[in-house]
Amino acid sequence: MLTDRVARLLLAGVDPANILCLTYTKAAAAEMQTRLFKRLGGWAMKEDEPLIEELRTLGLTEGLEPVNLREARRLFAQALETPGGLKIQTIHAFCASLLRRFPLEAGVSPQFRELDERGMALLRAEVAEEMATGPQASLVDAVAKYLSGDAFEDMLEVIAGKREAFSPCPVEADLRALLALAEDASEDSLLACIESAERRQLLRDVTDLGLTGGANDQKAARALQRVCTQDRFALSTLAELEKVFLYGATAEKNEPFSAKIGAFPTKGLRGRAPELIERLEELMHDVEAARELRLCLQAHARNHDLHAFAAAFVEAYERKKLARGLLDFDDLIARARGLLTDPAVAQWVLYRLDGGIDHILVDEAQDTSPGQWAVIERLADEFASGEGRDPQRHRTIFVVGDRKQSIFSFQGADAEGFDRMQAHFGERLSRIGQTLQSQQLEYSFRSSEAVLNVVDATFRDHDGLGETAPTTHLAFRAGMPGRVDLWPPVPKVERAKDERPWTDPVDSTDPKDANLQLAEKVAIAVEDMIHNGSLPVEVDGVWMRRPVTPGDVMILVQRRSTLFSAIIRELKKRNLDVAGADRLKLRAELAVRDIEAVLRFLALPEDSLSLACALKSPLFGWTERQLYHLAQPRPEGQSLWDALRGAGESEALTILKDLRDKADFLRPYDLVNRLLLRHDGRRRLLARLGPEAEDGIDAFLAQALTYESEAVPSLTGFLEWRGQDEVEVKRQMDAAGDRIRVMTVHGAKGLEAPIVILPDCAKRQAPQLSPLYPMEGGRLLWACPKDDMPRLMRERREALLAAQERERRRLLYVAMTRAEAWLVVCGAGECGPESWHGSVERGLDELEAPEHPCLDGRGRRYGGDWDHLPKAPKRARRLPPKPVPVPDFGPVPPPGPRPVALAPTDLGGAKILPDEHDASTRDPEASRARALARGHLLHLALEHLPVTSPETVAALLAATEDAALAGNLSEIVAEAQALMAASHLAALFAPDALAEVDLSAEIEGVGRLHGTIDRLLVAPEAVTAIDFKTNRVFPSTPEEVPEGILRQMGAYAAMLAALYPGRAVRTAILWTHTATLMPLPSALVMAALQRAPGPGGDPTS
Incomplete structure (x- = not known):
């Protein structure tokens, strides 16, 4: 429906960038975008007549001229080319994009990261750990005494999800109001009504009397004995007295928690001490009367501790997220809502957005939370104010929702919010003379008439569906065959403990467990459906039948339990294609x-x-x-x-x-x-x-x-x-392919299948409520154990349980309406009238559905059969292309070794004169090592002087590995300074001279060379490379220069010639020991380079 709406808007000339579609899940957003592009892409390729026919199905009856058809064909390209793409996204994704667009106004980091569930859990644990080991440890201890095991971590999750209720911490009066606790009510005032010296003596007398009685009297006497030993009564003392003087919660003949008048002490003891009985019964009445106030005081103390801890926890949690630039899912909504409602920035933000959104479409509105509605409300309110009143600018909000399908209250969904927002937008539009159009969608485009009839009969009382009258569904495909099967429940089998083999683990599931038996029956039925069954299919307006495939079957459960795992296991055991767990x-x-x-x-x-x-x-x-x-x-x-x-x-x-x-x-x-x-x-x-x-x-x-x-x-x-x-x-089960899907009903929201099986229809076990009960004013009340709840808390619990039961009814509605043609309902164990199985059975009773044989018993079936329909023609399968013979190219030769870049100093040849070794040493290698170290340090000093001070350069040299070998470092620094001060060398150290220049070039006959020139002088006509040599013994003429140095300078000359074509290339050596600059003839160095070994040659030659 939303896809049709977007298509109509685009046909009306609306800019795709001005349409905002908000969906509940990412899968729904992806599906909607896929459907829209598929439709627009189809329009681009259709001939005129088919295109006109499809546009008419959208309700277009005018403007179908060829010119307009061309515009329709262009919509696909227009949608693709929309900057940023079509805005079809979840409300969380939209809020995230809004915050990234206005990070300063929202008070968030522009590079904020979104926390996933694991990240949130780790951050909560980190905050709690810091509190427990820091100054706030007492707050943690106060709450931890009420919790055990994983309950503390679960409570942290609930607090973080309901953080707005704890910030700021409610005042004392608010907490008392939640429990209807009077301002002057206190523990001392309550205990004063119970404790006195006379009553302490009475308790001692009753204790002595009880110790002479039977087993029950002695047990009560020992409990009273413990009370008598206490120096001062407390609320826990009252609880002990209640256990002795009042009936328990499960009392059948008497009112629970009423005084045991006439029953305590037992009849035999009452006759022994008649003078105690009247005073004792008065005390028992007082204990009974004090119980409600005692429960309120204890609940108040419990909630006071929780709210104090939660306020500190939320503050630390928010502070840590802000410091790290993190936002969780709730932050996205809360920050976006604050951005749009903050008086300081809201108008500016709305002004910037106002020109970019003309049409808002909301899907699954019944599952939208109040915070999400607040964001949508602020966006849409602009449609009825300011520029929104411009009659030339048509702006709309289009909301689709179904109260009957509101099943996500645990995620904050508010089914009643749909009605509130409908009234709100109606009132806003009436101010500017417009009317809110509300349409009831009675047709189901998915399910067959038989399935819908059973749904209507099952929910005839409409309890829990949020409707004021029974809903009657109409099938869009009226002639589609359909059926609903109800299997008899698999009975629960009780086995004695001694019947189980002693080798079985104590927590293993009994092989005869009803759930395991049902899982086997479901797998057998699915196998038979796939191998022998058929489904109705419409071919050119005629209903036929086709074989069942694995992708046609969807099995839905209420929760992931033993039954869920057993069904998947049984399906796999039969080699059926199953997509696994959702x-x-x-x-x-x-x-x-x-x-x-x-x-x-x-x-x-x-x-x-x-x-x-x-x-x-x-x-x-x-x-x-x-x-x-x-x-x-x-x-x-x-x-x-x-x-x-x-x-x-x-x-x-x-x-x-x-x-x-x-x-x-x-x-x-x-x-x-x-x-x-x-x-x-x-x-x-x-x-x-x-x-x-x-x-x-x-x-x-x-x-x-x-x-x-x-x-x-x-x-x-x-x-x-x-x-x-x-x-x-x-896992996204909508992309499961042609495989059986086994998933929860919540996960199946928005999905459908020709065959739906509901095996989890037995009586539901005790429901699990959140430990924090939502109260009026947005406050939360931490629930006490059931038997310790004061009256208001018990009433709130009953209201929440009733709401949960209504949602469970809606869950059944969602499950049943996933089926297109065939719905199977079954269960294991107790399937009473209040179970899903019982609800569907009542619906079939109303429809007078006959009995029908099933796997191993008599079930019931409503609807027709389609085995008599003609077989649908098989779809032609596209044959794979014929393989093209590949020529035998032979084996690919292995790649040769990668060429290694050489340094000019690696081209072989001697680097020093024969008589240069220090005559004072008998170790030529040590002498050579000292010379190399000294040369490295002199080069380093020349590189940093004169920009760096001599003292700093000396310290730099001392920090190197060569310092230990080079000798006196001060002499090296002094030698470098002398070179730089020499007038005939001024050009070498001028500001325009280049130092430590890296070169890389491919030289023919030599290979890839990579080297560093100590000084490079670049002039318009020539370039000169100067290399520093620290040899103590050096030649007097260029011809006496060692071969290795000549090859090195030849390499520099060849690389510079390649890099500076058209300029003369010169080379020279600066003998640093005497500050002698020796130019080298070009022919001399190039001849030496020719004698260097080629790639892969021996560098020692």
Whole structure:
């Protein structure tokens, strides 16, 4: 419907950039964009008549002239070329783009990052840890005493998701008002009504009396004895007295928590001390009367502790996110709403947006939260103010929603918000003389008439659907055959504990469990459908039948439980194509565990268990026998890795050696990719585990990239980071291909299938409410244990349970309306009247659906059969192209060695005169090392002087490795200064002289050369290269210069000739010991270069 609306707007000439479509999920946004581009692309290729016919189906009856048809064909290109693309996105994506456009006004970092669920969990844990070990530890302790196990982490998640209720911290009066607690009510005033010296004596007397009675009297007496030993009564004392004096919550003959008048003490003891009974019963009445106030005071203390902690936690949590430039999903909405409502910047932002949005379309509006509505409201309010009143500018808001499908209250969805916003926009439009158009959509474009009839009958009382009257659905495809099957429930089988084999784990599921039996029946039925069943299909206006394919079947459950896993397992057991679970827990994925086993071994080669797991995995494919023969003969203390290396070469050893060699140099992502691609790991895992393993592998790689963006990459760091929290991956089941889909009803929102099976229709177990109850004014009340709830809290609990039950009814509605032609309803265990199974059965009773045989019993079926329909013609399959023979080109020769760039100093030949070695030493190598060190330091000094002071240069030289060999560093600095001060060398050290010039060039006959010239003088007519030589003994004429130096200078001349064509090239040597500048004839150095060895030659020649 939204796609049709966008198409009509584009046909009316609306700029695609001025349309904003907001969807509930990314999958819905992608699907809508795909459908729109498919339609516009089809228009671009259609002939006139088919195009006119399709435009008429959109309601266009005028303006279908050829000129307008050309405009319709151009819409595809226009949509593609829209800057930034069409704005079809989720509300969160739109808010994120809004914040990136106005980061300063929103008070966020322009480079903010969006936190995923794992990042939020780690950040919450970090904040709580800092609070627990810091000055706010008392706040943590006050709350932690009420929680155990994972409940504290769950509470942090709830607090972070409801942060607006805790900021700022509510005042004392607000907390008391939540519980209707009087201002003067206190623990002391309450206990004063119970505790007195006379009553303490009464309790001691009753205790003594009870100790002489039977077992029950003695048990009560011991409890009273503990009370009597207390120095001062407290609220916990009252709770102890209630256990003795009041009936419990499960009392049948008496009112729960009423005084045991006449029942305590027992009849036998009452006659022994009649003088105590009257006073005791008075005390019991007082304890009964005090109970409600005691519960309120304890609930108040509990909530006071929570709100104090939560306010500090939220402040620290927000501060840490701001410091790191992070925003979570709720922040995107809250910040965008603040941006659009802040008086200081809202008008400016709306002014900038006002010219860019003319039409707003909202999908699945029934699941929109109040915060999201606030953003939409501020955007659309401009349509009825300012420029929005311009009659020449047509602006609209188009909202599609169905109260009956509001099932996301746990994510903040507000089903009643749809009606509130409808009234709001109606009132706004009435101010400018316009009317809000509201249309009821009675036709279903998906389901058959039979399915819709059962839906109508099931929800005849319309309880929980948010409708004021029963809804009657009309099938758009009225003649489409359909059916609804109801299977009899699989009965629950109780087995005695001693019937279970002692070898079974204590937490294992009984093989005769009703859920396992139902899963097997569902798998058998699906297998029969695919092999023998058929589905109706319309071919040129005639209904026919076609075979069932795996992609036609969708199995929906209320929650991921034993039944969910068992169905997937049974389907796989029968080799049926199943897409797997719609959500993956990454740590439980076999492919991920196999990869992690390899990584743990690479991080610690002595980890024999991880190596054994890796070898047994599909990555290496070892059998139990192979592993046993490797591990069993090992001497004590030898690791499995040492045994593998000692067993000789193998494929596993080659792969592991390669990965170990790279483990310290590659990032975790690259290391895993090397295992998966270079060593064929991905193919092996998919071949063994099936295509559904690919989602887990890809998610693991994405986790590696996320880790590398948050921390310094290392293998051990990545493994530790992965172990901090479980990652759950959501799979897009709309792209499951031709495979059976097994998923929750929530995950199936927006999806459909020809065959839908609902196996999870038994009576639902006790519902789970959030520990924080929403109250009036946006405040939250932390719930106490059920038996400790004061009256207002109990009433609120009952209201929330009723709302949850209404949503569960809506969930059934959503589940049933996913089916196109065939709906199957079944269940295991107790399927009473309040279960989904019972609700559908009542609907079939109303429709008088007859009995129908099913797998192993008599079920019921409503609707017709289509086996009598003619078979639909098989679609022609496109044959694969014939293979083209490839010529036998022969093996590709191996690539030759890569050419190595030489330095001019590596061209061979002597670098010093024969008599230059220091005569005072018998070690020529040591003498040469000192000369090289001195030369390096002199070059370094000439490079930094005179810009750097002599003292700093001396310190720089002292910090080098050559300082120990070079001798007196002050002499070197002085020698450099003397050279720079020499008048005949002024041109070498002038400001326009280039120092330490890197050159690289390809020289024919020599190869690639790369070198550094000490000084380069560039003039319009000539370039001169000067090289510094620190030789103590040097020649008197150029012809006596050592061969190696001449080759080096020849190389410089050849490279400069290539770089400066048309200029004369000169070379010279500066003998630094005497500051002598010796020009070298060009013919001399070039002749020496010709004598240098070619590429690959011997440089010693």
